[in-house]
Amino acid sequence: MYNPERVELVRRRLGLTKIGFAEQLGVDRKAIQRFESGDYDLPEIAREKLLMVSGYPEGFFAKSTPEYPNPDGVSFRSLRSLTSSSRDAAIAAGALAFELDDWIRSEYELPTHDLTAERDLAPAEAAMRLRVRWGIGNRPIGNMMNLLEAHGVRVFSLVEETRHLDAYSLWRNDQPYVFLNTLKTAERSRFDAAHELGHLVMHRHTGSTHPKAESEADTFASAFLMPPDDVRAEIPWVRSLRDIIEKKQRWGVSAAALAYTLHKSGRITDWHYRGYCIQLGKYGRDAEPNPMRREVSQVWTKLLTDLWRQGISLSRLASRLSIPERELSALLFGIVADPNTSGDTDRKLHVVS
Numbered sequence: 331m332y333n334p335e336r337v338e339l340v341r342r343r344l345g346l347t348k349i350g351f352a353e354q355l356g357v358d359r360k361a362i363q364r365f366e367s368g369d370y371d372l373p374e375i376a377r378e379k380l381l382m383v384s385g386y387p388e389g390f391f392a393k394s395t396p397e398y399p400n401p402d403g404v405s406f407r408s409l410r411s412l413t414s415s416s417r418d419a420a421i422a423a424g425a426l427a428f429e430l431d432d433w434i435r436s437e438y439e440l441p442t443h444d445l446t447a448e449r450d451l452a453p454a455e456a457a458m459r460l461r462v463r464w465g466i467g468n469r470p471i472g473n474m475m476n477l478l479e480a481h482g483v484r485v486f487s488l489v490e491e492t493r494h495l496d497a498y499s500l501w502r503n504d505q506p507y508v509f510l511n512t513l514k515t516a517e518r519s520r521f522d523a524a525h526e527l528g529h530l531v532m533h534r535h536t537g538s539t540h541p542k543a544e545s546e547a548d549t550f551a552s553a554f555l556m557p558p559d560d561v562r563a564e565i566p567w568v569r570s571l572r573d574i575i576e577k578k579q580r581w582g583v584s585a586a587a588l589a590y591t592l593h594k595s596g597r598i599t600d601w602h603y604r605g606y607c608i609q610l611g612k613y614g615r616d617a618e619p620n621p622m623r624r625e626v627s628q629v630w631t632k633l634l635t636d637l638w639r640q641g642i643s644l645s646r647l648a649s650r651l652s653i654p655e656r657e658l659s660a661l662l663f664g665i666v667a668d669p670n671t672s673g674d675t676d677r678k679l680h681v682v683s
């Protein structure tokens with residue numbers, strides 16, 4: 331018999347309503363309800379269609395009840411513009427990530443996290459405290475994703491087809507997770523990663539759904555990526571937008587994020603800031619002037635390369651876990667094994683940040 335909760339997970343991944351799902355399976359809602367109540371299995375025709383429509387292997391539906399990220403611990407930005415089906419699909423991706431992560435843990439030793447909760451500090455101070463603790467001081471952060479990985483945060487990707495979903499993060503059994511939407515520019519992705527780090531550090535115990543959580547995480551991210559002292563030293567004055575577009579490279583942020591920081595600290599006037607925003611708006615949300623290269627996960631590159639050396643391709647891993655290869659690839663930034671990556675000699679995956 332198929333596990334109804336597994337079928338439900340796939341429905342969410344497909345972004346279908348219950349009615350739409352029943353239609354796709356060629357049965358009526360009642361047949362699904364009887365199945366969900368646990369009294370009847372799905373009709374055979376529906377099972378066949380389910381495998382065909384979803385691309386999920388039969389083994390997936392026989393596994394035990396999935397563990398979902400707790401939605402209360404997950405904060406979504408611009409929740410209002412996010413449809414519930416996009417939200418459900420992204421949360422369901424988290425459930426798949428847990429299964430992948432559990433398997434990885436059983437095979438490999440990954441860095442353990444060293445995050446401590448900061449509840450009593452203002453967001454910018456919490457960011458600076460963490461910089462000091464991690465030995466970064468006021469230096470720019472070369473690679474935000476690798477920094478998180480080196481400090482034991484598990485970073486997965488989301489390829490959700492929505493611009494309204496930036497990222498989310500959560501704690502699970504003392505393990506911090508960050509999910510990043512890969513449709514965004516490299517600069518915005520870095521900011522999202524720093525924003526989620528802020529949630530993990532500041533909102534672990536209070537949850538990140540309270541009204542001020544979003545602005546706190548943004549303030550944390552700004553200070554974490556652009557330490558105020560360093561910005562002051564590097565940008566004594568701003569002559570034009572071109573200065574900002576040139577200087578932003580140092581911190582790996584968007585021109586908009588740097589302009590916002592400069593305006594907030596009073597380095598540029600309201601009038602200039604408004605002008606810069608209009609000029610930057612012309613690039614659109616999905617483009618960045620003077621763009622940087624996208625960051626690549628070191629943990630997943632090393633892992634996939636090590637598996638590949640053992641003759642385990644992504645598709646073999648997928649069938650071992652009974653999860654479609656496309657879903658694994660979507661969680662792992664579409665990374666393919668890189669034979670040129672130096673291998674770790676043991677099953678410990680080291681990360682250089």
Ligand SMILES: [Zn+2]
Nearest residue numbers: 405407544547
């Ligand atoms: Zn947030």
